[in-house]
Amino acid sequence: MSNNTLFAPIMVNEATRKSQAWSCLCAAILCLLLPATTAHAQTTIEITSGIDDPTPIAVVPFGWSGSKVPSQDVAEIVSSDLRRSGLFAPIKAKDMLGQPHQSSDVHFRDWRAIDVDYVVVGKVKLGGGSQPLQVQYELLDVVKQQRILLEKLSGTEAQIRDLAHAASDKIYEKITGIRGAFSTKILYVSAANRKNRSYNFRLYKSDADGAREQLIVESEEPLLSPSWAPNGRDIAYVSFESGRPAIYRQNLATGEREKLTNFKGLNSAPAWSPDGKKLAMVLSKDGNPDIYVMDLASKNLRRLTRSSAIDTEPSWYPDGKSLVFTSDRGRAPQIYKVSLATGAIERLTFDGSYNARASVLPDNSGLVLVHQEEGQFHIAEFNFESERMRSLTKTSLDESPSVAPNGRMIIYATKQYGRGILAAVSTDGNVKYNFPRTVRDVREPAWSPWTE
């Protein structure tokens, strides 16, 4: 990879940020040896805020048997998933009085003694055949002293993280009553902007926890606005690779892609309809930015707005009958709603001088959006019933909020020490975590729908 030499100096810069003179030489030598890919390898998420009283749970290290040791620690992945939700406080393995792998070996008093409410035990087996990896796990309620979940999962060796996330989803749902979204994916754009005016943009897909990053597209020209089709298999995005903005649709599995629009002016902000048949977008071919809806089968376009203002950032209501969008028709950017049936337009937000990039929560209870307050851009929630705006974040340059399909968490982009990172906040504002800072500017996360 020719990129290695290009990105190696960035790694040095990062690695020596806080180091003293003596370590510089080592870092310089190391950077000659390490491939650039290691710059993205670490995905430790930093939880910065949680609920006051998270549920104590013990995810006991899984037993294993078979031809070789599994490449990933399933219990650790489950534990991280639950911790990241902010609702659970997984205890450390060293604090456990025993490490059973099946419910028949669990002594409830051992867990009551250390104030644990739930215990997860399990084992991993790596055998032969087409589904060599087998995971069995059980969830036990310590208070009731009973098993409340037993599941057996199987897959290929490469699917070990998938199986772990599937287990997290079930455990989370069993305890909270809410479907887990740990098995979902995210799309995001990462960029390197250099002062000599060369830029590099990459669109990535990864697991919701940032692991298994996979490059989708790379370009020296801007890539932005990734959007998921509801099937979780197709995406749309904007690429300037031809020298002008164009909207592309791409299949994630095959890589097959199609240029959907390439009009004069803006081609931006694609947003898939809930039924997957239409794509809302922004085109300025008729003079200035307006909202259009493309029927994907016929490629016919329908124009939804006709103002001389900026109309952008369309996003669908869950029922697919209306959209929200950002418009500065009232001078400052605010959120409006447009009905597909009647074309009627209604202003939704009045609080503050900058409200933008709204999306409707999956339960239709309100909006998640970017809201400016005292000169700072926060992620906020606007409740339809109370018509109340509430900032969920406190950092100053927060943007691109995208809601998990279960509506519990919002992933967004923010800046840390001048560099773009991804972060997440719960819809109630209580739980917050940051994805690790990388050598590149990371932005525009898009949370996938349910993938099964």
Place this chain on the structure above:
Amino acid sequence: MNLIKRSIFFAAMLTLLAACGGSQPIVDETSSSDQAGSADTMGTGADSGFDRDGSSSDGAFGAGLQTVFYFDYDRSTLTYETRQALDRHAENLRNSARVIRLEGHADDRGTREYNLALGERRAKSIADYLVLQGVSRSQLETISYGEEKPIAFSQDEESYRLNRRVELK
């Protein structure tokens, strides 16, 4: 390309080793203005083919004329100075068949899609003015990069100001 990359790499290497002479961290985190991947060592926010006042510094388009124009936050209105400088471009363009590209940009406050629209509005604002001065619309091509191609990398007013621009090329 590889050669260039390699040169940048070794230049950075030397810079690094040189900077290691003292015990200070190379980058002060609290004031770090370098975006990811900055491999050079220039201390100023902007680096481009023009000076701070936006004059073209080479023999390319608009030699001797201002080719970068700045805007207020969330605005696309042209200042008196901008209009005066554009009058000179208009005069040149009226006497030639040259097609120029107007690239609109925004600072990184606010959302990306809105900023794309804002950059376009700025580029069009200049295009409209040039047309008013008798330049043919067919000589003017506009494109917006929004906040995607910054030239200054700090989160401060000066960087924001430098990024809210239209470049004539």
